[in-house]
Amino acid sequence: MHSSPVAIMWFRRDLRLKDNAALYHALTSGLPVVPVFIFDRNILDDLEDKSDRRVEFIHAALMEMQDELLKIGSTMDVRYGFPKEVYAQLLKEYKVQKVYTNHDYEPYAQERDAEVAAIIEGNGGSFHHFKDQVIFEKGEVVKDDGKPYTVFTPYSRRWKATLNEFYLKSYPTEKYFGAFLKQVPRALPSLDSLGFQEVAKPFPSRELDEELVRKYSDQRDIPSIQGTSRLGVHLRFGTISIRELARRAGALNETFLNELIWRDFYHMILANFPQVGKGMAFKPEYDQIKWRNDEGEFRRWCEGTTGYPIVDAGMRELNATGFMHNRVRMIVASFLTKHLLIDWRWGEAYFAKKLLDFDFAANNGGWQWAAGSGCDAAPYFRVFNPYLQTQKFDPKLQYIRQWVPEFEGFGYPKPIVEHDFARKRCLEVYSATLKR
Template identity: 70%
Template sequence: MDKSSIESVNVFWFRRDLRLTDNAGLYHALKSSKPVIPIFIFDKNILDKLEEKADRRVEFIYAALGEMQAVLAARGSSLEVYYGTPLDIFKQLATKYKIDTVFANHDYEWYALEREIAISKLLKEQGISFQTYKDQVILEKAEVVKDDGTPYTVFTPYSRKWKSILNEDHLRPYPTKKYFNNFYPQPAQSILSLSSMGFTPPGKTFPSKSLKEELIKKYAEQRNFPAIAGTSKLGVHLRFGTISIRELAAHSRQLSETYLNELIWRDFYHMILWHFPKVGRGKAFKPQYDTINWRKDTGEFECWCKGQTGYPIVDAGMRELNETGFMHNRVRMIVASFLSKHLLLDWRLGEAYFAEKLLDFDLAANNGGWQWAAGSGCDAAPYFRIFNPRLQTEKFDKELKYIRRWVPELESFDYPKPIVDHDFARKRCLEVYGLALKQK
């Protein structure tokens, strides 16, 4: 095709930023001098690895794309949705359009970075530039470092520095709506169906993305009690970018420092992933923890996965996860500690299971949380801190409301006996961890 007489365009590549408002990369694309074609690629390299073909996260993405398409169609434009490998899709796009620049937002995961290297190389060969912007976190990479330029590995001093650096510019929304007329004019295209990609929509509802101000105000006092609706459940929206982290941080800064700290933890773990990419590839942050002699017991792992350990708070959490794709934050710590310390099974097994099941799965946060629980991560709980499920229950679910919701057979003969004794498990964990950590 002779493209010399064709109007040149820019492309915005949606990835984990599925919204048209307050989107950094989209803003810069729309402010450019070329009409913008928005695209999304259902990446075969990712989707083909999903064993569950009724994956709710794929359905969530599909719903978000539909919302954006409705807005674009009303303005005489269209989102272009593709299914394939990004390299192949960009080869097609470079043939179909005369592209000047491809815009996107930063991603920090190892696969996304490798993908970008390949895409950048392809585009450069075609004379197309590739520009990316910070969008999914407030402060990234080396924006928050120690005075000597090295990265923080402990959260508290990191958070203090984060707060001292933060200014209004970091939270100012990008006014994308002002430039919506710069979308490439074309009839709305139909979005390919999930079934055409081999997926079946489970058809369940998702948490609302509306900000509940009263909940945020009470977050500090309610967040640890799983029977209370005291957490925002906005994780899936932050993961896929259907809400703006800037908007959420700006609101929470006025409403709850405790909630703001949770958002800072997100930045912290993404910073850790950036500076220490090995943690995203299965390595312990603290290398000596890779020498722990983990047990191998597929039967006990299956009991943990199914919520059949005989420890009610653990079983309730796992059943909630399996049924809803969500698990209360306090309970996540309890079940992670139980797997890695009571059962002495490799934390990577749990990390992978959460990656498969969690609606809000995010590599940086998931890895950070698991390594914290196992003791192997930065700023982790010390290895000798072992959650006692019974004491955690007395403290955070004393009336058993949460447990009875998910373990209705609790007081019947059908409920299993504990698969391991707490005191025995604690002693075993301390011995095995201690032996590994004495090695130099």
């Protein structure tokens, strides 16, 4: 055991050493800081795909952090296991006086953190957590009566009215790097030792393309071009600071800033309406809808063989790359829930498996928006027409030709369902439930 008391900085969704709230507080605590990351078996054991690129992304981010720490004589302490068991071991190896970490709003994370806090406090230590992955959280932006917003537009207005330089200020962690515990370098576990394989494809850059952001309002809905930032995975795992991004991008394009506000909005909804984290509809009456849930049709949707080229292009892009353009995400989600009348939770779970930038709050919010069951959702009678969406956002069929090159050939399947019939059926099923 190390002889002197230490503070542990527990990294999770904040894989960077710069402008990190909990790390700043740890480094200024007066204790030597041990940087810890846990490859959590409660999460990894449930991943069916052993080439899951999210694990590879995390591993690569940790290697970058390790390189920075080695230069100042410290090291990452990376463990693999169940958090409770890992902390039991850490308490044997270090005199842990304090643990610092950043908030995670997802249901499992809340349970995990409560268990670890109890272990630390039971051993005479203290557990400290901070806001880091959003600009405003929980009850920081509320209505005049103190209740949380459930509609985005007034929330965004209050969000912007509340914002000032304080909320975008960076935490100057670099000034205090000398507080990291000096240790002999520890080797990080390999991907192979974790049971995962390296795909070795490049990840999206974390550099902000300012010219792209300036054009964002005009180009963001066109899936055939690089009109979006692709920063989602970096926000998901905290390899970039939301404060820096909002500060830089917000000055360039308000539409882009609004997308960051949507992210805060969905995290706020998850924190204030915990039922959405338990598989329930935000609007309870939508849990009574009689979904068809045809497994064969769901499989065709997953594979991208529905006979609707824009839908199939999106699903094939997702399956091949772990990314899907946001406009197309709305189209494929509307198609699954309204054309096929398949429970939005099926689609939510499939995206959770496949998306490199998967974020529970945003994924849940997006799916419930498409299904009509969420806060500020599209009304149930709004059914996206895939043909009109194609004419509007992929008129030259560039995106479709990239992902569904055979769509004009005889081998391409006929539409799984006829649009007008599907729309009529959807309205009948929804209205039968919602007008009781």
